[in-house]
Amino acid sequence: MIDETTGALPVEGVSAARVLDEIRALRAADRPTHGGRLFAYVYDPGVAGLDELAQAAYAESAHVNGLDPTAFPSLLAMENALVGAAARLLGGGPGTSAPDVVGSVTSGGTESLILAVKAARDARPDLADPRIVVPVSGHAAFAKAAHYLRVALDPVPVDPVTLRPAVADVAAAIRPETVLVVASAPSYAHGVIDPVAEIAAVAAAAGVRCHVDACFGGWTLPWLRRLGVPVPPFDFAVPGVTSISVDLHKYAYAPKGVSVLLHRDPGLRAPQFFAYGDWPGYTMVNPVIASTRSGGPIAAAYATLRHLGEDGYLRLAAVTRDAVAGLADAVRAVDGLRLLAEPESTVVCFTADDPGLDLFVLVDELTARGWHTQPQLAYAGLPASVHLTVTAAVAPRVAEFGPALAEAAAAARAAGLVVLPPELLALAGSLTPEALTPDLVAGLAAGLGLGAGPAPDRMAAVNTLLQAAPVRLRERLLVEFVGLLQRPAW
16 A cells, blocks of 8 residues: 555655555555456456557557657557548548548547537637537536536437437527537447437538537447447438547547547538647647647557457457347346346446335445446436446356346345435435535535545445435535545645
C-alpha cells in the first residue's frame, strides 16, 4: 500500500520494484478486469497475448506527442489508419455513398460526443441559442456537452416498451435553432438501436445534422450483421447521417482511451477544429479538445486492430452473440425477473416484476458471489434495471451465471426489501440541492457507510436513497458522496 508518511512524493525516491509492488497491492482491491465476471466498465476479449502486445505498442509511443503531426509522422499515420478502418467498417470510404469520410481519434466517447456537438454548434454562428435534440436514452455525455458548450438540450421520451423514441416526437422537437439531432446505435442503458434511418430523414428534411452515437456497441454491429443478425441501417449508408462516433476501447478491445469521431465530409468536420494565433507563442491548432496527446493509446489501438483483423473481430462477435443469448436465457429462467428488452446487440438488461424482490439487493448478492453488474435507477416510467455489458470473455462463464443468478434472487427475497428510516426518506423527498450542508452530507454518508476510502461492498441502501431522491438532489448527493471519496493522501 501507499506509504502514508510520504505519499506519492517521498523525500528520497524508492526502488522501481517497490513502486510496482505498491501498485499491485492497490490493484488487489479493484474489480477484476479479466475473467468474464465484470459486466461494466471494461471490455475483455479473452485473447491470449493481446494485453502484452498492446502494452508494448503503448510503450513504443508513450512519449510521442500528438500536438504536432509534422514532428511525429508515425502518430499521424496510425491515427489515419484507425480513422480509415472505422470509416470502412461504418459504411464510408471509396466506393460507398460517403467516399469522403474524415475523422479524428479522441480520448473516449465523451470527448467524441462533445466534439460532435461543438462542430454542429460552431457551424451555425448565426444562432444565438443553439439547441440539440436527444432521446432520453441518449448517453449522458450529450447533457455534459450541452452544459459545457452552453447549448440547450431538448430531450425526447422513449416508448416504455420498445425503449426507442418515436420518430414523430423527434421531428416535433426540431426547432429553427436546432443544430444537431442524435440517435443511438445502440443505446447504452438498454442496448437497443434507435430508428436511425427515420431520424436521419427528419433531420435532413429540416436541414439539421444527424449524429449517430455508436460509441458503445457500434463496432460490433457490422460483424453481427455479417453473422446474419438483422441489424437495421445505422451508419453512413443511411442518407442524412452526418457524423458517427465509435469507441475502439470498447468492442475493438483496445486499451483505454481511444475513440473515433467520423464526419461524412471535411466541410462538416471543419468547425470541430480549434485554431488560435493571437498570442506570441506557437500557433495552436487542435482537432480535438486536448493539445498534448500521448501516442501510447493510439499505438496500442493500432496494434490491437492489426493483430485481431477482420477474422478475429468476426469470431469475437460470434462468441459474444452466443454469450448474450445464454445470459438472456438465464434471466428468463428465474421467476420474478424479466428482460427489459430483447437483446439485439451486446447488452442484457433485466428488471424485477416480483414486488418481494429488491433489485438493488439482488445486485449486492451477485457481487457477493463474484459477479459485478451495473444497477440502473428507475426513470420516467421505466423500472429500475440491471445492465450487463457482455464481452467475448464472458462466454466461458455463461453456464455459471444462471445458477448464481438464481441463488442471488433467492437470497434477495430472503433478505427482503431495503427499508430506509421514514425520516430519511422524508428528508430525501423534501430537500433541495441548495439546502445540503457539509454536516448534513456527512451525516447521510456516515449512515450509508460512505466516507474516506473505498465504497462499501453493499450498495443497496445507497441506491435506494438515490432512487427516492428527486433527480437534481440525486445529482448533488452523488457529487458530494464522490467528493468524500476523492480526498488527497497527505
